[in-house]
Amino acid sequence: MGNIRLRNKIWWIDYRHDGRRIRESVGPSKSLAQKVLAKRETEIAEGRFFPQKRSSLPMTFSQMAEKWWQLHGKHLQSRSTRYLVDKLLSVLGDKRLHEIQVDDLQRYYNLRCEDSSPSTANKYLALISEIYSAGERWNDFNGRNPTRGVRKQRCENPPERFLTESEVRALLSACHSRIFPIVACALMTGMRRGEILGMRWEHIDLERNLIYILRSKSGKRREIPLAPKLKDLLLSLGPCLTGPVFSVPVITLRRYFKRALKASGIAVCRFHDLRHTFASHFLMRTGNFPTLQRVLGHASPRMTQRYAHLAQDYMQNEMLRFDQALQIGLELDADGHKMVTNQVSA
Numbered sequence: 001m002g003n004i005r006l007r008n009k010i011w012w013i014d015y016r017h018d019g020r021r022i023r024e025s026v027g028p029s030k031s032l033a034q035k036v037l038a039k040r041e042t043e044i045a046e047g048r049f050f051p052q053k054r055s056s057l058p059m060t061f062s063q064m065a066e067k068w069w070q071l072h073g074k075h076l077q078s079r080s081t082r083y084l085v086d087k088l089l090s091v092l093g094d095k096r097l098h099e100i101q102v103d104d105l106q107r108y109y110n111l112r113c114e115d116s117s118p119s120t121a122n123k124y125l126a127l128i129s130e131i132y133s134a135g136e137r138w139n140d141f142n143g144r145n146p147t148r149g150v151r152k153q154r155c156e157n158p159p160e161r162f163l164t165e166s167e168v169r170a171l172l173s174a175c176h177s178r179i180f181p182i183v184a185c186a187l188m189t190g191m192r193r194g195e196i197l198g199m200r201w202e203h204i205d206l207e208r209n210l211i212y213i214l215r216s217k218s219g220k221r222r223e224i225p226l227a228p229k230l231k232d233l234l235l236s237l238g239p240c241l242t243g244p245v246f247s248v249p250v251i252t253l254r255r256y257f258k259r260a261l262k263a264s265g266i267a268v269c270r271f272h273d274l275r276h277t278f279a280s281h282f283l284m285r286t287g288n289f290p291t292l293q294r295v296l297g298h299a300s301p302r303m304t305q306r307y308a309h310l311a312q313d314y315m316q317n318e319m320l321r322f323d324q325a326l327q328i329g330l331e332l333d334a335d336g337h338k339m340v341t342n343q344v345s346a
């Protein structure tokens with residue numbers, strides 16, 4: 001009777017054949033390890049187990065995905081990648097790379113579109129494609145990448161929105177203590193979710209009041225000024241010399257953020273909209289496009305210019321407030337002479 005065991009977050013199966021002990025690594029899925037072990041025991045019982053032949057068989061998706069993760073995936077800044085890999089392993093893990101066909105992935109893609117959205121489905125498909133491409137680069141797979149034949153649905157980009165000041169206060173008040181500093185960081189810096197969750201104490205210069213983003217979405221390093229209020233909040237967390245600032249899994253952040261939105265009465269808001277909120281309020285109060293471009297890490301000024309109408313609207317509103325507060329009547333009489341009726345109120 002074989003068994004399974006967890007070592008360094010990888011499940012291994014352990015069984016015997018002809019008096020010889022055999023161990024195999026399967027992946028992070030316990031259920032998949034149980035299935036593979038049951039399959040091996042059935043093959044042994046029915047006389048269909050040939051270890052010398054099996055060792056020359058093409059890699060399974062699970063084996064290739066784990067190799068990709070160890071050599072490349074775990075070094076990526078996004079903390080949601082491991083979550084996506086595990087989801088894929090639960091569906092494709094025990095299949096060999098050459099056995100997965102276009103129609104298999106098309107059905108999976110369509111199901112993801114129905115359960116979530118085309119945008120999410122595209123992320124899964126892109127990850128599968130990357131794993132196959134890695135197999136080609138590392139000579140572990142010699143065949144056609146099946147993702148190339150999948151017909152993708154058109155993604156409708158959700159409209160960008162930013163929260164008002166009252167909505168920001170309501171959201172922060174409703175946030176659980178575990179995600180409050182994360183949400184505050186997004187609102188005070190415009191950093192992306194992956195950048196915030198990947199932030200480490202050694203990347204924060206508390207003396208110079210700077211946050212260093214070493215690997216941004218564009219692949220370039222950038223510096224973000226640390227506002228005094230956010231600095232005080234980070235200091236209250238008990239700063240360390242090294243290590244992650246926030247040890248919160250993506251799935252936990254999603255769950256608590258959804259609860260905060262419901263509690264604050266905000267109907268529609270993605271976490272990424274907090275980035276838009278920062279950019280909008282920063283621009284409405286400063287009108288400084290070059291600085292905003294550097295803080296957000298936009299490669300092109302055109303990306304920052306999409307907030308231009310917000311600055312214009314804000315300036316018009318401020319001018320209206322000034323006009324209403326200025327208690328001076330500017331009129332001309334019938335002869336065209338100027339008439340100043342009042343003075344500026346104290």
